[in-house]
Amino acid sequence: MAKGTYQQVKDALKKLGIDDYNVVDHPAAHTTEEADKYIAGHEGVRTKTMFLKGKKKKFYMVIMDDKKRMDFHEFMDLTGTKRVSMARPEHLEEELGLEPGIVSPFGLLNNQDHNVKVYIDKDIVDEPIQTFHPNENTHTIFIKTKDLFKFLKAIDFEPEIIDL
Template structure:
């Protein structure tokens, strides 16, 4: 599978009639702290998206505020998932067409098997705007939360909201 691209994201959003978003171009950001520094002063919750693997090649995407720590035990208790850990880079490439450090819901465009369960932490779903790397870490997209959920529905993913 080839890597997902920013152009792929722009084309998908356009095809789904989602045009009201902002993109900030910046140098490559390898951490959420770097990305946050590049987009300082702009409105939108800063997110982190984690790609996780559980028992028997079950895959999960967890989206939450980038300042909040991930509690793996709580996640497993809430979802019933077993033996969950960060997915290895080869699984990230295979399932989402992404490299480490660039994980976002837009990588789901490449998940043809639709075998990734998507979870949002409830703390961010009421925020009007969320921020992500659109499959490349040299851009940050500011997208309305409603439009993000519309995008996910268009590509046949039904995220669950959990209280991490």
């Protein structure tokens, strides 16, 4: 499978008429903490996107504030999922065409099987702007929350809002 690329994200957003976003180019960032240093002073909630695997090869994407800790038991209770853990790098590559540390909703462009359920924490839904790596960790995109939802819907993913 072709790797996700920044160009792929720009092309997809352009095709959808989403052009009101900003990008900060920076050295490769391997953690949210590293990325946050490069984007200090720019408006937008700092997010983390986790790619999880449940039993029977079910996959989940969880988008939340990067300051929040993921509670796997609470997630399983809220969603009725079973035996959820971080997906292995090979699953990330297979399903999203991404490497660990670069997970974002833009990786869903590569999810041919549409077998990933997307969850967004309600704490960030009302934030006007969200931040993500656009399939490469040398850029951070600042996208309006409404445009993120428009993007997800356009590529056939209906995120569920949960209270983590």
